[in-house]
Amino acid sequence: MKNLLLYFFLFSLLLLSGCSNYLDIVPDKTQDISLLFQRRQAAYNALATCYHYLPQEDGVYSTYAFASDELTTPVAKETPGVELMRGKQTAANPLMGLWDDTYPSGRTQESLFKAIRCCNTFIENIHLVMDMTDTEKESWKSEAMFLKAYYHFLLFRQYGPIPIVDVNLPITASVNDVRVKRQPVDEVIKYIVSTIDKSIANLPLRITSSNDLGRIDQVIAYSIKSRVLLYAASPLFNGNAEYYDTFVDKDGNKFFNTTYDKEKWKSALDAAETAINLATANGLKMYEYSGAVPTFDSLDYQQPEVKALYNYRYMFVDKWNSELIWGNSSPVNNGDWWSLQAASMMINPAASAQAAAWQWVSPTIQVVEAYYTKNGLPIDEDLTFKYANRYSLARVSDADKYHATTGSTIMIPNLHLGREPRFYASIGFDKGIYRTWGKKWNLEMKKGEIYGRRGNTNDYVITGYVLKKVCHPNSEGDAYSKLIVYPWPLIRLAELYLNYAEAYNEYYGPDQKVYDALNKIRVRSGVPTVEQAWENPLFAKTLNKHKTKDGLRQIIQQERQIELAFEGHRNFDVRRWKEADKYFNRPVTGWSVDGSTTNTFYVVKTVGQRSFITPRDYLHPIKYSEMVVNSNLVQNPGW
Numbered sequence: 001m002k003n004l005l006l007y008f009f010l011f012s013l014l015l016l017s018g019c020s021n022y023l024d025i026v027p028d029k030t031q032d033i034s035l036l037f038q039r040r041q042a043a044y045n046a047l048a049t050c051y052h053y054l055p056q057e058d059g060v061y062s063t064y065a066f067a068s069d070e071l072t073t074p075v076a077k078e079t080p081g082v083e084l085m086r087g088k089q090t091a092a093n094p095l096m097g098l099w100d101d102t103y104p105s106g107r108t109q110e111s112l113f114k115a116i117r118c119c120n121t122f123i124e125n126i127h128l129v130m131d132m133t134d135t136e137k138e139s140w141k142s143e144a145m146f147l148k149a150y151y152h153f154l155l156f157r158q159y160g161p162i163p164i165v166d167v168n169l170p171i172t173a174s175v176n177d178v179r180v181k182r183q184p185v186d187e188v189i190k191y192i193v194s195t196i197d198k199s200i201a202n203l204p205l206r207i208t209s210s211n212d213l214g215r216i217d218q219v220i221a222y223s224i225k226s227r228v229l230l231y232a233a234s235p236l237f238n239g240n241a242e243y244y245d246t247f248v249d250k251d252g253n254k255f256f257n258t259t260y261d262k263e264k265w266k267s268a269l270d271a272a273e274t275a276i277n278l279a280t281a282n283g284l285k286m287y288e289y290s291g292a293v294p295t296f297d298s299l300d301y302q303q304p305e306v307k308a309l310y311n312y313r314y315m316f317v318d319k320w321n322s323e324l325i326w327g328n329s330s331p332v333n334n335g336d337w338w339s340l341q342a343a344s345m346m347i348n349p350a351a352s353a354q355a356a357a358w359q360w361v362s363p364t365i366q367v368v369e370a371y372y373t374k375n376g377l378p379i380d381e382d383l384t385f386k387y388a389n390r391y392s393l394a395r396v397s398d399a400d401k402y403h404a405t406t407g408s409t410i411m412i413p414n415l416h417l418g419r420e421p422r423f424y425a426s427i428g429f430d431k432g433i434y435r436t437w438g439k440k441w442n443l444e445m446k447k448g449e450i451y452g453r454r455g456n457t458n459d460y461v462i463t464g465y466v467l468k469k470v471c472h473p474n475s476e477g478d479a480y481s482k483l484i485v486y487p488w489p490l491i492r493l494a495e496l497y498l499n500y501a502e503a504y505n506e507y508y509g510p511d512q513k514v515y516d517a518l519n520k521i522r523v524r525s526g527v528p529t530v531e532q533a534w535e536n537p538l539f540a541k542t543l544n545k546h547k548t549k550d551g552l553r554q555i556i557q558q559e560r561q562i563e564l565a566f567e568g569h570r571n572f573d574v575r576r577w578k579e580a581d582k583y584f585n586r587p588v589t590g591w592s593v594d595g596s597t598t599n600t601f602y603v604v605k606t607v608g609q610r611s612f613i614t615p616r617d618y619l620h621p622i623k624y625s626e627m628v629v630n631s632n633l634v635q636n637p638g639w
Contacts, residue, residue, distance in 0.1 A: 037125040040132050043140065046122050050144050053115030053151065054328055055098070057568050058470070058488040060338045060361070062109055067096065068570035069366040071467070072588050072608050076458040077360045081571075085584065087611035091621035091639040098155055100623050112151040113165060119148035120168040138202040143216045146203070146224075149195035153228050156188050157572055159636065160237070160619045161255040164191050179632040184255050189232040196225045206282040213320055213329065214487065219282055220326040222275040223491050229271045230499045233264035233506065234576035236618060243615045243637050250632060262507065269503035276496045279325060284493050286524040287315040287323035296439050305374075306402050308421035308526025313435075315524075317472040319486045323494065327487025340566075341475065341483055344467040346428075346451055348437045348476040359451070362463040363427050363566075365589040365604065368415065370561050371423035376522060376533035378558060379415075381541045390415040391604055396431070405431045405442045411598055421526040422562055428466035430591070430601065436473045447596040462607045463590025469566050489567065494521050498560045505556060509549045518556065521563050530555065575618055584612035613638065 036042055056062050065071050066081025073082055084095040094100075101111040122144040126137050155162045163180035164187070183191075200221050207217045231237060239260025247255050289310040293301045300306045315323055344361040369390075373382040380387045386394075393411040396404045400417050403424040404410075412431050428434050430445035445464050446452045453460040472484035501517040515530040522529060533539065534546045534555075545551035560573060574583050588608035595601035616638025627633050 033121060034125050034128050037128045038130060040129055043122075043126055043129045043132065046118070046125075047140055047144060050115065050119045050122055050147050051330075053110055053112060053118070054147075054330070054490075055109055055154065056330075057328065057490070058340050060340055060343045062096070063340055064096070064568040064571045065340065065566045068574065069364060069583050069586075069588070069610060070566055070570050071367075072362050072364055072462060072590075073360055074458050074460060074462045082608075085610045085612075086608070087613070089617070089621065091624050091635065094621050094623050097620065097623065098158055100626055112155050113163075115151045116148050116165045117168055119144045119151070120165065123148070124168070135202075139204065142199040142202040145195060145199040146216045146221050149192045149199065150224060152188065152192050152195070153224070153231075156185075156192065157231055157576075158620045159622065161185050162188055164188060166191070166195075179630045181249060181632045182255065182634060184253065184257070185232075185237050186257050189228065189237075192228055193225060196221055196228070214327060216326075219275075219279050219284070220491070222271070222278050223325045223496060226268070226271040226275045226496055226499050227491065229264070229268040230503060231572075231576055233268045233503065235578045236576045238264050240578070247634075247637050249634050255634075265503050265507040269500065269507055272496055272500035272503055276493075276500060279493055279496065283322065284325060285322050286493060286520055287311060287318065287321050288524065289314045289318075291318070294435070294438065297435065300402055303402060305421050305526050308524070309402075309425045312422050312525045313425040313468070313473065315492075316469055316489065317484070317486045323492045324487065324489055325492055325496075326490040328490055329485075329487035339483070339485075340467075341470050341472070341485075345471050345475055345483065346434075346466060359461055359466055360459050361467050362461040362590065362607075363465040363467055364463055365415075365465075365591075366583075366586075367561075367565060368423070368427055368429075368465065370558065370565075371427075372420040372527060372533075372558075372562065374418050374420055375536070375539045376420065376528035376530075377539060377541075381545075382539055383541055384539060385418060386414045391602070393598065393602060403433055404429075405433065413602060420562075422565075425525075426467070426469040426565060428468050430464060434466075434468065436471070437476055445591075445593070446598075446601045447594050449596075452596075453593050460593060462593060463588075464593045464601065465590065467566065494524075494563050495569075497521055498556065498563065502553075502556050502560070505549060505552050510547050510552045514552060514556075515546065518559055521559065525563075578618070580612045580617065581614050584610045584617075586610060 060079050064081060066079045067084050073079060080095045089095050098109065098112045101114065123141055126141050129137060161182040161184055164183050169178055200218050203216060203218045203221055205218050207213065207215050239258060240256055241258035244256035245258050249255065297306065340361065344359060346359045369379060373379055373385045375382050375384065379385050379390065391413050394414050394417060396406045396410055396412060404412060404416060410431055416429050428443050430443060432443045434441045434443050444450050444452065448454065472486060475484045476482035497517040497520050501514045504511060504514050519529045530546050534544060537543055546555055557577065561570065574580050587606040588610060589604050590607045591601055592603040592605045595603065619636040621636055621639035622633060627635060
């Protein structure tokens with residue numbers, strides 16, 4: 001199954017130009033939309049419409065991987081995420097909005113309130129279908145119910161208090177009725193969780209049929225519930241009293257409960273534990289590469305660090321693998337609307353086609369510095385790592401020969417030496433090794449070199465780094481048809497272990513159960529366990545940091561940053577932790593990519609700026625035009 005290219009069971013339907021308008025079509029001169037639900041095939045199409053609105057998280061114009069300190073682009077290639085982080089967000093023209101139906105250039109995401117209405121229509125009419133069993137009707141209804149809850153959650157994490165749209169208003173509704181109000185945060189969370197719970201009863205336990213992969217099942221529902229409750233317990237939404245004590249609706253009702261509730265962490269912990277137990281009982285486990293080892297690595301693969309590199313690299317792109325809980329296998333169009341993989345993939349230098357160098361997605365030095373050392377510690381916490389001289393140059397020793405080019409004249413920064421396998425699996429750097437296109441390539445990133453900037457083209461990596469993680473090793477960069485597509489991970493087992501660790505530490509404090517959860521992730525990727533890293537006086541600068549609640553919180557947050565890098569979590573995690581001032585208000589740095597020599601290339605340079613205004617930017621603005629149409633809406637503070 002995982003060796004096949006399996007699209008969403010709905011994919012062929014979703015490619016139809018009219019699918020997004022399916023439920024907007026009512027027979028002429030009638031208000032009875034129920035006529036569209038007479039047969040199973042019509043209901044199937046309507047369910048396809050409900051799935052159609054899932055955000056395309058693998059698109060460069062829609063992914064939140066750019067809306068953080070992880071990725072950047074040249075100015076001419078700026079995506080909405082980069083623009084958002086540069087402070088270009090306005091209430092007149094919001095970026096990456098999910099509230100309304102107006103799209104910035106290059107983006108096609110429709111309003112999630114429209115998606116919710118489609119789900120409601122389906123739920124209200126599926127019982128009318130004549131050629132379906134009651135069991136099948138209830139199962140499909142539960143899928144739409146879960147999607148409705150999920151769409152509410154996506155709106156919630158972006159806007160905070162939102163209107164709850166549990167049923168569609170009748171066409172005879174008054175003007176005042178359609179002017180819906182935003183509901184308090186706690187009420188929104190309560191609604192989302194209760195709706196997920198209602199959906200679970202009639203969902204299949206776990207879907208494994210090839211034709212149905214990607215459809216909602218109980219394992220998916222419980223896993224997303226874990227994420228919802230983790231957000232609800234986090235500082236942004238739990239006892240946040242900064243400006244939210246004056247954030248009220250038109251009747252003076254507060255949108256935020258400013259009293260901290262520790263029990264919300266217990267709810268998040270219980271949800272994570274339930275999801276993990278259900279997932280593992282149904283065969284899910286941390287991914288380990290079991291495919292054929294390429295000839296070029298047949299000997300090196302015996303090394304634990306190389307095996308770990310394969311584990312992490314293929315974990316993300318191996319289709320429907322053992323760690324993937326829910327994947328969206330309706331990839332973006334790699335032509336008119338760029339996928340993140342297409343914008344990151346470099347040309348195969350052996351290919352006959354000499355297209356422009358596609359790569360223009362650039363990891364930042366900030367994210368490069370986040371990865372651990374080979375000892376499983378942050379680079380500023382490892383006594384053996386040359387942190388003060390991390391930008392200074394050194395020769396590549398035999399210890400790093402699996403990841404970088406060796407040679408008596410080759411010099412690279414200390415920053416690229418002695419790092420953990422996830423770093424080498426995710427980040428390509430000058431004189432690094434890139435395993436792809438059937439061999440090991442030595443990257444040459446200086447200006448004028450094969451992967452460096454050529455002339456004044458806008459297709460170049462502005463920081464001097466390339467993104468490996470999202471690129472399938474068998475994809476080639478000289479034609480769209482050679483890109484190997486895969487279901488983009490919406491949630492995977494590693495996230496559940498991270499959710500569990502965070503909630504447990506916040507509720508109970510440090511415990512072996514937290515270390516065990518983190519170690520599930522670390523060991524898979526060849527990283528020493530928490531105990532091995534932080535209890536070793538030869539390595540750990542802050543000995544036993546993991547044994548304090550604050551210290552363990554920092555460890556968990558960095559583990560989450562590394563493990564989930566480039567998957568779209570970083571912006572939301574930093575915001576829910578209320579850490580944006582720390583991470584999102586500093587220059588973006590990279591190497592001097594116009595340098596053609598070692599000495600001129602390896603100069604740290606500011607290549608962009610991030611701007612985050614506190615507390616305004618913790619919530620996105622509602623578009624001005626929406627406020628005009630609905631006088632009951634209250635704008636988010638600062639906008």
